[in-house]
Amino acid sequence: MRSVHQGRARACRHAAPGWPQRDPRACQRHPGAGGDERSGARRHRQCRRGARGTRPNVTPEEAYAEIDLRVPSFKDADEFVGKILALTSKTDGVTVKVTGGLNRPPYEKSNAGASLYEHAKTVATEIGFDLVDVHTGGGSDGNFTAAHTATLDGLGVDGKGAHTHYEQLYVSSLAPRARLLHRLYQTLR
Template sequence: MLPSTDALLDGLLDWVRIETHTPDTAGLNSIMDLVQSQAEGFGATCQRFPGRDGKGDHLLVLSPWGDHAQKGVLLLSHLDTVHPRGTIEHDLPIRIEEDRCFGPGICDMKGGAFNGLAAMRAIAESGVTPPLPARILFTSDEEVGSPTSRSLIEDQGKHAKYALVTEPARNGGHVVTARKGVGRFTLKVEGRPSHAGARHWQGRSAVTELAHQIIALEAMTDYDREITVNVGEITGGTGTNVVPQFAQAEIDLRVPTAEAADEMVARITGLTPKTPDTKLTITGGMNRPPFEQSDASKALFDHASTLAAEIGFELVGEKTGGGSDGNFIADRIPTLDGLGPDGDDVHTLNEHIFVSSLKPRMLLLKRLMETLS
């Protein structure tokens, strides 16, 4: 028997009540305990990967059906959120207003993560044996770039014939068929300090040089080519009466293709000083490669569209500038992203899902696991 919308929402809210900000390892390990208990309750097998480097555990759930030596369906879900502990009490309490349900991380991405497990449970309880085994990888550090889970994601990709990413839907229920690659860089400038009044002429301002570099970096943005460069954080100087010796900028790069990534990484790391006697140090690179839609991923989307129409809704695909864990494996495995419930205002204190989207999106995940072969 399929769960009702109310039952799905009740189960999801049990997950939302456990706050799981990425640095909150206690909260993350607590929700991993709950997910593991629920998965083992319907016969799934679980493998726990202890957290490291200040991050929480990761959890792999293997379906109770199928031969897991065979390549199957991999669902990627993260359980960390951007909301610090206490948000649910003071700033974003759980509440329902008509079709919207609010709560920290409910959309990004506990809604999709919960639906993936609910879909696996529904299949297990139905007694149907799908053509392929399925596994869900629940991770704890996606919001900070997946530093401890990337290798695990890539390893699990070796066991997958298809990848389904349960990130939230976009713009009215669209799924994600391609994502830009994400690069992160730190630019450090060293100048020469001096007294701003008595010996200003001796100084070489790191802040002035950084300003030149910021203008050069921002000028690399090319909307026609879907390339953006954003200087998002700057620091520098020690006092208003000192010509600053040091300054620093954090840089975000978004690119649609691997070729554009190679080009832009070379341009950014190849920056040279404009101010004499200053030095640039540039570190970083691509955090997530671009997720470009392959022919196989297009076929997966077409199959999902047919299933969605049978369920009763139209599936629309779109590209997005944000990265996800799907970026790590989409070049090797047919991948479809944005399969979570529809919602809005993720990463804000207005984050919510549309309750009416919960069951249809769960059914789509269920039908994908039941039909992919």
């Protein structure tokens, strides 16, 4: 399977042997993933893995793809999982079988989570940096806890290129983030 982003085919970053090698633009969050620009909500799709026939330019007997769908709300999850599971072939002689479901719930921040963030933001300001609340569309263990308890996600060091071959951290963020975690442990009840 090739993931198609904004009308151009690109190789999946987990390309099967014989496929073009990793394209840093492929299989990552992109404007075509959709979202509501007014609310800042984003949906995220990613071609996780795929396989095709034995040679280029040959129609394969079988192919498969794994889809990673991340959504901001349970409402979106119900809508998009239903659409994906309902996919059918538009080509005679081709069968499409879709199985599975959402393997990680959306991260929906509760009132308790918002209150905890405000506390962490105040502590960060006292330490000397701004703690910015952003929704990344990622999937972490916080996705499982947010529905049950106040949850903060992404308190680690700052950096860039998350989950890429050029992932890096900013050394300058190590001490402030460590101080933030220490102060949070001291002040939370």
